[in-house]
Amino acid sequence: MPVYYEDVEVGTVETNGDYDVTREEVLSFAERYDPQWFHTEPDRAAEESPYGGVIASGWHTAAMTMRLLVEGTLADAATVGAKGVDELRWPVPVRPGDSLHIENEVLEKVPERPERGLIRARTRTFNQDDERVFSMIGNVMYLRRSDE
Amino acid sequence: MPVYYEDVEVGTVETNGDYDVTREEVLSFAERYDPQWFHTEPDRAAEESPYGGVIASGWHTAAMTMRLLVEGTLADAATVGAKGVDELRWPVPVRPGDSLHIENEVLEKVPERPERGLIRARTRTFNQDDERVFSMIGNVMYLRRSDE
Numbered sequence: 001m002p003v004y005y006e007d008v009e010v011g012t013v014e015t016n017g018d019y020d021v022t023r024e025e026v027l028s029f030a031e032r033y034d035p036q037w038f039h040t041e042p043d044r045a046a047e048e049s050p051y052g053g054v055i056a057s058g059w060h061t062a063a064m065t066m067r068l069l070v071e072g073t074l075a076d077a078a079t080v081g082a083k084g085v086d087e088l089r090w091p092v093p094v095r096p097g098d099s100l101h102i103e104n105e106v107l108e109k110v111p112e113r114p115e116r117g118l119i120r121a122r123t124r125t126f127n128q129d130d131e132r133v134f135s136m137i138g139n140v141m142y143l144r145r146s147d148e
Numbered sequence: 149m150p151v152y153y154e155d156v157e158v159g160t161v162e163t164n165g166d167y168d169v170t171r172e173e174v175l176s177f178a179e180r181y182d183p184q185w186f187h188t189e190p191d192r193a194a195e196e197s198p199y200g201g202v203i204a205s206g207w208h209t210a211a212m213t214m215r216l217l218v219e220g221t222l223a224d225a226a227t228v229g230a231k232g233v234d235e236l237r238w239p240v241p242v243r244p245g246d247s248l249h250i251e252n253e254v255l256e257k258v259p260e261r262p263e264r265g266l267i268r269a270r271t272r273t274f275n276q277d278d279e280r281v282f283s284m285i286g287n288v289m290y291l292r293r294s295d296e
Contacts, residue, residue, distance in 0.1 A: 033211035035218055038228065050228055058230060059214050063181035063207045070183055080186065080198055082206060082238065089232035 002078040005117035005142040010106050016072030017101025018128075019064050021056060026096050029060040055093035061100075061134045062088070065125045068102045073121075078143040083118065088136040092127070099128045107137065116143050150226040153265035153290040158254050164220030165249025166276075167212050169204060174244050177208040203241035209248075209282045210236070213273045216250045221269075226291040231266065236284040240275070247276045255285065264291050 023042075030039035034057035038049045045054045056064075094100065103124045110118040119142050125134035171190075178187035182205035186197045193202045204212075242248065251272045258266040267290050273282035 029211075033215050035215075036222065036227070036229075055229075057211075057214070059207065059211045062210065063177075063205075066205070066207050067181045067183075074184065079184070081184075081203075081241075084235070084237035085233075086236070087232070087234065088236055090230065093229075 001076070003076050003142075004078045005109070005111075005119070005144045008106055008109060008119050008142060010109060012106045014073045014104050015101060016068045016104075017099070019068055019100040021064065021094055021096060021098040021100060023054075023096035026054060026056045026060065026094075029063070030054075030057045033057060034059055051093050051095075053095065055095055058090045058134075061090060061094045061125065062136075064094075064100055065102055065123060065134055065136075068100070068125075069104060069123060072102070073104045074140075077140075080116070080141050080143065083139045083141060085139065086137045088134075090134055092131045092133045094127065094133050098133075100125055100133065102126070112141075114144070115146075116141050118142075149224070151224045151290075152226045153257070153259075153267070153292045156254055156257060156267050156290060158257060160254045162221045162252050163249060164216045164252075165247070167216055167248040169212065169242055169244060169246040169248060171202075171244035174202060174204045174208065174242075177211070178202075178205045181205060182207055199241050199243075201243060203243055204246075206238045206282075209238060209242045209273065210284075212242075212248055213250055213271060213282055213284075216248070216273075217252065217271060220250070221252045222288075225288075228264070228289050228291065231287045231289060233287065234285045236282075238282055240279045240281045242275065242281050246281075248273055248281065250274070260289075262292070263294075264289050266290075 042054045108120040112118045119140045190202045253270045256268040260266045267288045
């Protein structure tokens with residue numbers, strides 16, 4: 001059964017994981033979309049970067065978080081995408097070898113249109129040491145039940 | 149010459165492009181990171197989606213924007229990454245066949261620490277019809293000149 005706007009409850013918290021971050025994926029994502037040396041050059045990053053080694057592109061971290069969301073909370077959701085995101089933060093870098101999991105909390109429901117509503121939810125991503133590596137507040141469009 | 153915090157001027161506007169969006173890339177990004185049917189199933193999307201066909205994952209749009217930023221404004225910048233992003237929006241979908249360009253405007257400088265400062269900049273991404281498909285305000289950490 002699809003989860004419609006009416007089915008979502010404020011305060012619901014769901015979790016999903018894990019996503020294993022490989023060195024190969026960190027480098028290949030960064031080479032394609034974010035080719036800055038602290039993402040793509042392991043030797044230089046080990047010597048010169050304040051992080052002591054390559055770290056994942058922040059957009060890669062966002063994308064891995066999305067994968068966990070789609071497999072989790074969004075798997076049965078009747079959504080047609082998101083309007084945007086607020087307060088996106090990368091407090092701790094993601095490194096090759098990390099293992100990520102997420103926590104998603106419904107903050108607010110906004111009855112936007114007759115055929116759909118907006119669900120505001122905070123998504124947090126943590127590494128294997130439970131350090132928060134990513135967080136955002138997403139504004140996701142959910143369809144409403146047409147039979148109501 | 150690297151561009152340090154001191155070299156950045158509020159009000160500077162820079163552009164870069166184009167990024168050609170292929171159907172293959174739209175599908176492969178979505179299959180890996182955002183496997184929702186309106187991103188990954190062209191036939192179903194053509195029939196059932198409010199968008200009339202597959203659209204790129206919003207995170208793919210963000211990643212392509214980042215590529216244009218790294219090739220443009222950030223190419224010579226002495227940065228060590230970003231702390232986060234505010235007001236990220238996807239007002240118009242990106243579709244296979246689109247061609248994207250960006251505009252980046254420096255909004256504010258925040259002298260955060262002795263060794264680095266924060267540059268707040270608005271990045272907007274447009275398609276070939278100059279429709280805005282993406283925007284965000286990034287908070288990028290720039291190093292300061294150590295000889296000053």
